[in-house]
Amino acid sequence: MVVTWRGRAHIRECLDALAAQDRAPRVLVVDNASDDGTADLLTGHDVLRLTRNRGYAGALAAALPRVDTEFVAWLNDDAVPTPSWIATLEDALDRHGDAAAVTSSLELPDGSVQSVGVKLTADGHGADTALAGREVFGFCGGAVLMRTAALRSVGGVPAGYFCYYEDTDTSWRLRLRGWQVISVPARVVHRHGASSRLGSSKFHHWNERNRLLMLVRCAPLLVALEQLARFTAITATLPFRKRQQAANFQVPLRLAVLADVLWRLPAALVARARITATARVRRRALWRTWAGR
Template sequence: MSALSTVVVVTWRGREHITACLDALKAQKSPHRTIVVDNASDDGTAELLGGHEVVRLPRNRGYAGGLAAVLHLVDTPYVAWLNDDAVPEPAWLAELESALAKDAGAAAATSSILLADGSTQSVGVALTADGHGKDLVLAGREVFGFCGGAALLRTDVLRAVGGVPASFFCYYEDTDTAWRLRLAGHRVVSVGPARVRHRHGASTRPGSRLFHRWNERNRLLMLLRCAPAGVAATQLARFLAITVLLPLRRNAPRAANFRFGLRAQVLAEVLLRLPAVLVQRCTITTSTKRGRVWQDWAGR
């Protein structure tokens, strides 16, 4: 039987966990191709990848950059995104493939991602009232977006909506892609039996300065690319106002994403990218569709 899917695993300094991921892929019930993208690891990861199809990048391009770097190599109807610290159950890929085969309107299928203790990390992504992507732990069949740590997409549709936003580096590349899929008229489904175990935070440090920088910046970039103009402008203005007023507040929040220096850096990076982002916005879709998607999904 020929493979329907290519599984892309992006790794950076994944020596401690990538073997478990790749072993679990070998045990999948559904035949597939695996491409490992090594983001210039310097911890011995490369030595563990013998026997696998590997694309080694000369520098660390992040999760989004790694996915984007090999999309042109994918020659199967489906492409899976899988974190290098995720361990899928044997039926994982088959369940995702079956879900897309049965639902022609769905362009992406998201997994049940479980933490080490068995609790649920994500069964899909919701869009909050202020435009954040939020992991769902309970969901029906259809969800706004997929969690990029373990999902399956139609390859031709992904390419048609612009591929993976490589410049995001890390975080929100999945929610941005879900936005573009929906703007093009496609749906995203949650597949409960497609289960993976995830060592959350093994590859990145949630709560770190970099984590908050990428999250805050990429949320704003996503909204500027995809959301209704009023929503994008409001959220950018709100971020700016909070940042400007922070030094005047006596009891400012102590979280890393409320530090003035970090927020100033985020604003600088967004403004630097703004001309290119506005050009990208014009290529994505019409304002009417943006409003409809926002009305249907924001705050649900």
């Protein structure tokens, strides 16, 4: 699945790269109500056109019911995979029967490595790791292949996230069910941020909110409570700091995040209970293994 929103400037290169794959995939483009002429470029493709912009997570969730293949890929519309990309990912899942997801090697246009997977930081952030050859906690949602049945069995995609952290949340849920996530050198060139405004207030809102919601849903309860309390305490002290703060430390933004988290907290707790009911691995065991590595 390729999700696009106002992707006219770059989606053609992405789709051409998919057409040039050594092993031809079925491609479904999910158009998030683009209003820049993107739709004109998608003639002849299998397209699910949404009536409003549901974000990356919402678009993936909307398209998942249409997937009837063993594997399902997520791919950003500003990503250009090499010809062997899909074959390398499929072969990796075939070889590793205990893996539900295989993540790619995303490179920036200058050749530097952006991500070979996601690590879990000591305070519960999901962060890209660029260290090839190391084990990864989770996958980067910009270019990944998953077992469709495994994804559905853990609840699919958290559509309410809109964008950011849908990949780390899904990685948590897959690992709690006992699945592995692996990384292989399947190369993808990624124009990082071409479809979103990195550093904008919306970016920081979604990023901060979704991390906290992910911890409530997936992490050990004490960790989730500690991080909620820490976020609240830092927010409370910011008015007394004289130094200019970074964008994600602006008080109005952080108050809006807290309000949003509180509003979504009941649903997150219901999701936590469902995840717990089917988990085969203890949250604390995963945390001890992966946090801060």
